[in-house]
Amino acid sequence: MGQALADPDAELLSRVAQGDPAAVRALMARKLPRIHALAFRMLGDGSEAEDVAQEAFVRAWRQASAWRPGAARFDTWLHRVAMNLCYDRLRRRREVATDTPPEQVDSGPAPDRGLEAADTSAAVAAAMAALPERQREAITLCHYQDLGNIEAAAVMGISVEALESLLGRGRRALRAALAGQR
Amino acid sequence: MNGAMTLERFEQLADAYGGDVTRWPSDVRDGAAELMVLEPEATARLLQVAGDLDHVLDQWRAPAISAGLQAAVLAAAPRARAAWTRWIWGTGLGAGLVAAGAAGLMAGVVISGSLAPASDLEVVAAAASSYDELATALAGDV
Numbered sequence: 001m002g003q004a005l006a007d008p009d010a011e012l013l014s015r016v017a018q019g020d021p022a023a024v025r026a027l028m029a030r031k032l033p034r035i036h037a038l039a040f041r042m043l044g045d046g047s048e049a050e051d052v053a054q055e056a057f058v059r060a061w062r063q064a065s066a067w068r069p070g071a072a073r074f075d076t077w078l079h080r081v082a083m084n085l086c087y088d089r090l091r092r093r094r095e096v097a098t099d100t101p102p103e104q105v106d107s108g109p110a111p112d113r114g115l116e117a118a119d120t121s122a123a124v125a126a127a128m129a130a131l132p133e134r135q136r137e138a139i140t141l142c143h144y145q146d147l148g149n150i151e152a153a154a155v156m157g158i159s160v161e162a163l164e165s166l167l168g169r170g171r172r173a174l175r176a177a178l179a180g181q182r
Numbered sequence: 183m184n185g186a187m188t189l190e191r192f193e194q195l196a197d198a199y200g201g202d203v204t205r206w207p208s209d210v211r212d213g214a215a216e217l218m219v220l221e222p223e224a225t226a227r228l229l230q231v232a233g234d235l236d237h238v239l240d241q242w243r244a245p246a247i248s249a250g251l252q253a254a255v256l257a258a259a260p261r262a263r264a265a266w267t268r269w270i271w272g273t274g275l276g277a278g279l280v281a282a283g284a285a286g287l288m289a290g291v292v293i294s295g296s297l298a299p300a301s302d303l304e305v306v307a308a309a310a311s312s313y314d315e316l317a318t319a320l321a322g323d324v
Contacts, residue, residue, distance in 0.1 A: 019262030028255055036251070037244035049244075050251045057255045064260060124242035143200065143239055149207045160207075167198035171235060181238045 009074040017065040032057065034145060035082045041140045042086040044129045052089065056082040072154070079145065079155045083137065090133060120181045127177035135170030138163055187213035189221060193228050201233025
């Protein structure tokens with residue numbers, strides 16, 4: 001992979017910059033569900049995820065005319081923007097919650113709770129929310145967003161080895177927390 | 183890297199990237215495939231454990247995006263300029279017109295400067311630090 005980055009979004013972006021309505025719709029259809037899903041998995045809240053996705057796109061539209069192909073993939077950049085917006089919100093939550101205990105302190109591996117959870121989806125959401133943020137970010141990028149390890153590491157600003165370590169620890173914690181889920 | 187992959191390394195990769203080897207980093211897939219031939223049972227067991235977790239994780243779906251979000255995103259998107267505007271700017275005439283307008287404006291300011299208080303336009307022209315900024319200020323929202 002030593003060649004210049006071929007950005008699959010480059011052509012679409014240049015048309016977006018010219019205000020081509022079809023390109024705008026195409027880019028939105030291609031990226032909005034992914035960015036919304038990313039924010040949802042980091043924040044665990046659909047409404048906040050919509051706010052983040054909207055803000056990320058406001059920045060993307062602004063960036064379209066200034067986009068320089070070759071520096072970084074647009075998809076990587078957009079993931080980074082959305083992730084930063086998620087971290088802003090997570091930080092604000094922590095500040096607000098300093099006097100009150102966080103509402104979703106999951107006890108980690110709690111076999112009883114895991115087995116009782118009728119809804120696997122809710123159990124996964126709780127287990128993901130209980131992970132340290134960087135582990136959650138790594139799993140969100142690699143498992144849910146299906147980014148390659150190099151791309152995910154670039155989004156997180158870490159080495160591939162560090163990413164792998166975060167993934168391994170995160171997934172082991174999830175396996176323990178979700179034992180009994182099918 | 184063509185060195186033989188160990189079972190320990192295979193387990194680390196399954197732990198990190200899950201039970202589907204096609205989703206593993208491309209530079210380790212060949213080594214993994216080789217080990218799967220040499221150690222079919224042990225590797226299958228590790229992939230099964232990782233795959234079970236993948237399956238559980240996949241049941242957490244993101245909700246569909248709302249029509250309101252789509253509308254808000256579209257509303258913020260860049261808009262195309264009218265064809266005649268694009269043509270004028272493309273030929274450079276737009277910049278010329280703005281320059282001429284600015285020159286006329288400044289001349290007016292000089293001529294009438296001692297006679298009348300500054301108008302809004304003069305304030306805008308004085309505050310603009312470049313032709314582009316001035317063009318935007320004079321043309322309004324493009």
